[in-house]
Amino acid sequence: MAHGQSRVSRLVLPVAGRDHVLGLANAPAVLVEYGDFECPYCGMAYPVVNEVRRRLGRQLRFAFRHFPLAEIHPRAQPAAEAAEAAGAQGKFWEMHDLLYENQAALADPDLRRYAGTLGLDITRFVNELAGGTWESRVREDFMSGVRSGVNGTPTFFVNGARHDGSWDADSLIEALMAPSRAGV
Amino acid sequence: MAETGFLKPGTPAPAFTLHTTADQTVSLSDFRGHPVILAFYPADWSPVCGDQMAVYNEILPEFRKHRAVLLGISVDGVWCHDAFAQSRRLHFPLLADFEPKGAVARLYGAYRPKDGTSERALFVIDGDGVIRWSYLSPIGINPGADGILEALESLQSAPSPTSTQQRA
Numbered sequence: 001m002a003h004g005q006s007r008v009s010r011l012v013l014p015v016a017g018r019d020h021v022l023g024l025a026n027a028p029a030v031l032v033e034y035g036d037f038e039c040p041y042c043g044m045a046y047p048v049v050n051e052v053r054r055r056l057g058r059q060l061r062f063a064f065r066h067f068p069l070a071e072i073h074p075r076a077q078p079a080a081e082a083a084e085a086a087g088a089q090g091k092f093w094e095m096h097d098l099l100y101e102n103q104a105a106l107a108d109p110d111l112r113r114y115a116g117t118l119g120l121d122i123t124r125f126v127n128e129l130a131g132g133t134w135e136s137r138v139r140e141d142f143m144s145g146v147r148s149g150v151n152g153t154p155t156f157f158v159n160g161a162r163h164d165g166s167w168d169a170d171s172l173i174e175a176l177m178a179p180s181r182a183g184v
Numbered sequence: 185m186a187e188t189g190f191l192k193p194g195t196p197a198p199a200f201t202l203h204t205t206a207d208q209t210v211s212l213s214d215f216r217g218h219p220v221i222l223a224f225y226p227a228d229w230s231p232v233c234g235d236q237m238a239v240y241n242e243i244l245p246e247f248r249k250h251r252a253v254l255l256g257i258s259v260d261g262v263w264c265h266d267a268f269a270q271s272r273r274l275h276f277p278l279l280a281d282f283e284p285k286g287a288v289a290r291l292y293g294a295y296r297p298k299d300g301t302s303e304r305a306l307f308v309i310d311g312d313g314v315i316r317w318s319y320l321s322p323i324g325i326n327p328g329a330d331g332i333l334e335a336l337e338s339l340q341s342a343p344s345p346t347s348t349q350q351r352a
Contacts, residue, residue: 009328009330012330069238069239069242070242071238071241071242071272071273071274071275072238072272072273142242143246146243146246146328146329146330146333147330147333148328148330149327149328149329149330149331150239150328151236151239151325151326151327151328152235152236152238152239152326155328162328164322164325
């Protein structure tokens, strides 16, 4: 049984077809974020990830998974489901961006408004949110994070290992490009 | 008070009684028959929102599947714990290892005399009161719940060392 300080938390669910992914499948570096749309620290991480993506270009594959801390962020779960509902209509990343750019406005009417902005089928969007269509999918993300050692939001995994260092763009890039880890 | 080393699996968990509110105490022996997760952390009000206790709070249903009880413990006093628990909407007890300060943390070998706080340390104690898993985290790194859940799962598949008399 593992004990002591040598424990390394690793991503138990590899990035796969179920994931929302940006970048090429054969990119040498893989960054996974577990995030919460209402968490201010995740809001701060949003432009950082964009910068990392811009600077690494084709070398990076990025996946986002949900980790809503529903007790302290009551709108995190509906926002996560809204992103999935948008994803079902091919607009996950557009909704992801809108949610992070409007973290103070995540009430139901706001979510409907974003769906309208993205040109989604609103009836379908509203029905899926009301029916909890994406609840289990969000829970699946959450539990994969729990089993991987997510310890707050945001938590990043760099090439499969939990990134415990700071997550400014330079630090993330340094970790992503470290030779011992690349390609894991 | 003598400092013990960090307690390892197979060690009987030291008994304690601590205040969880101004007029309520909790004893480890209250939970005989149930696994107990003892989560020492340095202080309430760590400056991030998605912190260790907030994450564990969300995972309570998973712990309950193992009939396990989660106890948070730090050297903060009961009123501080009360405000912190309300702010984070925590649904598990926070124990005040407040007077004498850090006494329980010392019993578990999880006190930092220089800082005057406990370590960030996790113990999974079985229903017979034996430590079955322990983890001392680097102080700046919140341990996730992955190790706790693995330990709870292995509890279900293996009997307590004391009940089988296999430990020296």
